[in-house]
Amino acid sequence: MGIGELDREAHVPEGRPRGTAGSPRTLAEALRARGDDGLAALLRARPDLLGPVPNDLTQLATRAGTRASVVRALERLDRFSLQVAQALAVAPDPAPYPVLLGLFTGGRPGSAVEEALPRAVALLREQALVWGGDDRLRLVRTARELLSPSPQHPSPTGLGPTVAEATAGMSPGRLQEIVAAAGLPSTHDPVSAVAALTSLFTDRERMAALLDTAPPEALAVLDRLVWGPPYGEVTAKPAPPVGWLRDRGLLLPVSPRTMVLPREVALHLRGGRAHRAPEPRAPELSVAREYRPAVADGAAAGQAYAALATVEELLKSWEHGGPPVLRAGGLSVRDLKRTAAALDVPEPVAAFWLELAYGAGLLASDGEADERYAPTPAYDDWLDLPPAERWVRLAAAWLAATRTPGLAGGQDAKGRTLSVLGPDLDRAAAPEVRRRVLGLLAALPPGAAPDPETLLARLRWERPTRGGSAADRAPAAPGAPAAAPPETAAGAWASDSRPAPASSPAPSSPVDLRERLARWALQDAELLGITGRGALSTAARALLNLPLDAPAEPSAEGGGVEPEVAEERAAELLEPLLPEAVDHVLLQADLTAVAPGPLLRPLADALAVLADVESKGGATVYRFTPGSVRRALDTGQAASDLHAFLAAHSRTPVPQPLAYLIDDVARRHGHLRIGAASAYVRCDDDALLGEILADRRSAPLRLRRLAPTVLAAQTDPSSLLDGLRAMGYAPAAESAEGDVLVARAAAHRTPVRTPPAPVPDGPPPPDATLLAAAVRAIRAGDRAATAVRKEPAPAAATPGGLPRTSPAETLATVQAAAMTGSAVWIGYVNAEGAASQRVIAPVRVEGGFVTGYDHTADEVRTYPLHRITGVAELADDEV
């Protein structure tokens, strides 16, 4: 196999004649032939190619062919495009379009596939995974390696290796026997024997004739293997049907105990189809219920209001001494439970609210010695916003957040429990999945709620391979002999649509992370009021920058409005739906007050001190108790202030029992005065002091009568206060000057905090400006690199001298060589400074080293790149 036959995707076509317009010779050439729009589309789809901006198209093509980038690109393909790529990987290289189509239809016309295939091929081309004209479709080499069946990574097509691959290590004698048994003319040359066998298997009629002679048991064996996995265990002395198949090469050995069904045979048995179930069409979303848009919006607004109330309640409860931060970061399970109980929600929901507040920058650790969580100053600013804008702030933070509260409570790879607000909860895929889920919801008519299962099925179709599982595996050389081929199809690429019970993923495996993220996204959206009764609300559509009153295109990216404008529009749409703040309460004789709607904030704050909240929701029910009235008096208000306050804000006359309650508590409030300096109790009523002294419960306070109206205590003032209150008195603390101390703790705030930045996976999608600039830069670099120079490059041409190339060029050339497996000529300076020239076939380029087979030294060696003075390609016929 000569070098010239290898596809030279990233080859620098320096000094060579350009390929004809119809068939580019390399990927770089194919890219060069594209318009700027085409390049921009590639860079938009694969933004990782942009970091840093490649110098020229050669470098871009090289980078597009690196393993990491190809894996990334493959992971982002929809199921059908991936199936197309998989089919190309088992097709001859290059494959004409009709052959590819044949692999799906098996010769029979299948309209859906015929319709969808051009789109899929175009997509693969756009993403530089496939290049070449329709007559010569080529899958880039890395993708081919990743997708073609190997014992380590069985292909989801269920196809095995070709006859040529499977017989690679077979003895010529054995091959002779097979050829003879298959009824072919004998030949001593193994290459022609393999060719003969291959042509027999691919010849429809002769193959059919051969199978007609097969015993039925043998056909049953083939039936079991035909749709994969193609490997089967055999004993040392196989049963007659297996023996029959083995003798004719219909099964080929891969190890003493394992046989494989060659690809050609399987394709014949399948009628030429690569996939059992091609899925050319995305599954439709089915609408579970359709509400009037106003109903859905109403429900969403109700939930949005509940979200605001919950976040506010949560943060308010953490104002005075929030829970401590765990040493490893995060909130303890006990505190989460407590918070959930306080909010009256299940723990996962409480975790969601916590992370939401945290993600919106309203909540953070205070960073003090005993670290505690507390609201941030941003919380105060947030509180001052109108409700609709408050909601928009939360929703926007949620849309971009990479933190996933749903993972809390689980364990990370090291077995440590993941805690809410703690580290390691960021999942880069979250925002993208979330956007996609909402995008799919937006594709439905307003007010329509989808069946979540169909939505998840659609997501599975759009992104069938998930997580970085393939990239994590050690790259295995294609065609390397396998020690033990796996029996089940549980490989990284084996995510076929059929449910495979054997390969059900572990709960924490990345395989189902996207699905879990999608489920969470649906739940969170409902909690937050993004959706109402399952349908996307109009305000959310505005926030997502989508058309308001019509289904959006499924792939709509949002319509050009700046995010700030979108947020403003969402707030405007939401605002009229939120309950209007009321400025009054209804007072009732059973000592309750009902606020028939959300109260204006100052009123709510004042009332929250004066009364205990009994029930929340659209309205708030307050109950007045002696304790709550005393609390209000403790904040420095007089009874007359309270009366005036109630009279001013009540729609109904103040009931007499309530007025009485306030007077009664006020009468006793501050009746007792307690000094801070020396802890004393003084009271004008000496009988009362006598009463206290006589009370046995006062013993722990160690009171002593100083004067008829003054008691001194040995305890500190606060215990004294508590003690006396416990005994049923209403003492007031007093300052050294004799004034009543106002007991009102300042609300606790963290220092100024920035909200945690989302942690996206990879660079952000490039915008149009960046794309245009990048394309311009690449074009310019490319023009410089490919400009036809008058003089030939002197370094490479001088025989005996060291080749000289720029480091970037060196790297690109060596990488290209490593990919194509071709040999290059390098100049090398060793540690002692001695220069030498070598011919090496690079195998791997990484970490500043190139490892390759050194033809000069006849062994595998590793050279540091910085010692390579330059590199030149060899003429095609040199090795």
Next chain:
Amino acid sequence: MNGPLIVQSDKTLLLEVDHELAEACRRAIAPFAELERAPEHIHTYRVTPLGLWNARAAGHDAEQVVDALVEYSRYPVPHALLVDIAETMGRYGRLTLSKHPAHGLVLTTTDRPVLEEILRSKRVQPLVGARIDADTVAVHPSERGQIKQTLLKLGWPAEDLAGYVDGEAHPIELAEDGWSLRPYQQHAVEGFWHGGSGVVVLPCGAGKTLVGAGAMARAKATTLILVTNTVSARQWKNELVRRTSLTEDEIGEYSGTKKEIRPVTIATYQVLTTRRKGVYPHLELFDSRDWGLIVYDEVHLLPAPVFKFTADLQARRRLGLTATLVREDGKEADVFSLIGPKRFDAPWKEIEAQGYIAPADCVEVRVNLTDSERLAYATAEAEEKYRFCATTATKRRVTEALVEKFAGQQILVIGQYIDQLDELGAHLDAPVIKGETSNKERERLFDAFRNGEINVLVVSKVANFSIDLPEATVAIQVSGTFGSRQEEAQRLGRVLRPKADGHQAHFYSVVARDTIDQDFAAHRQRFLAEQGYAYRIVDADELLAP
């Protein structure tokens, strides 16, 4: 969107009563929501699983409930709440109790996993018999009540289609000569009869006895009536003789003194729960005849052994009557599951508005302890504290002042502590009825009071219930059973019978200020306050001032 209803996240519903749609809304939500509080402006209803299941049993489905909420709600109803309602209501009817021609009482399911789930419960296992097929299991007939109660607790209420036995027929008619059942009584009887069994809640003095009589006239069968005490038993008997076709001979009294079993038998809880040598000999009464109807008067007082026995009587029609279904032991749910769901409920103020009970002026009089009393109070043992403050001498002077103020009207002075009552009796020169007073003497005194021969009667808690004293217009409560809400309501009930001259009733509760008495009083008043009785507070000094 400007409805009268506000749905709270804790599943309470707030109904603004002054709203024009309030009445329509009340009718829409009444089938599934319990009225919890009914003060003057905003009534509070609560949506409970039990209420939702009762609504299902009465033929309402989740869609109706959701529609009612959505239609009348002022603000959007949280989706989670609607889902929860649908889910809860969906649990009813998955299991049914019915009569099988071959296997007797059987439990059938339409949802097999549910049956599997409940059969796995340890509490259900002893109640069921053999598995008949995949969807059916036999139930011991005697455990009909138990299993219903248990399934309710497990959250899978069974629909009881096994029906009722008719019992031994006995002709009973209402003798509506010159009077007739009031509309709400008629509704209550119909509600009960339609539902088969259940509880009717009516304010004191609103004529619960007549509801019982109406139910008997519908059943036309032998009836067992359970009442709180002998005096009450006699009143039932008199009322039945007067209002129905029954004659004195047809009505038996089964009490400590008499053991008559007649077609209509009135028994006291006390005699039923008398225990001799570890057994309850009188519980046999339930089986002594083929009763067609069992009436539980003052069902909120149902003692535990009767509870137990009632569970075994599920095949008979049961009617519970009460004014105040609040139990400080929290066993309201047991009453509902054993007697039956609430079939009729009327807010007190509504009956008052219709003129069937007298309007009442409730006043809390606050008295100050004297200095020496305060000292003594502070040093008293915890368990003695209430007694001490409740019996302060100042209360006596206030009571005297009140009696003087209402001289000429029929006045009841009610208290907890015998010493206090005796002292009051001596000072007011009024007879005292207490536990040791014989039934004969009690009846004589009550009769004298009714006839106006006595103006002031001092009574202990023996007169809390079921004592019909139509002409009492003023009640003065000097002490009570700590914080009992229903006692307060029952005591107010003593003066709520509509007066011949239609004038107002007065209820005074005398409370010692700044003591535990005041805390208890606040708790006691909650039920009535929630029913819309606004207490006025006055200082003792105002009353004592000349």
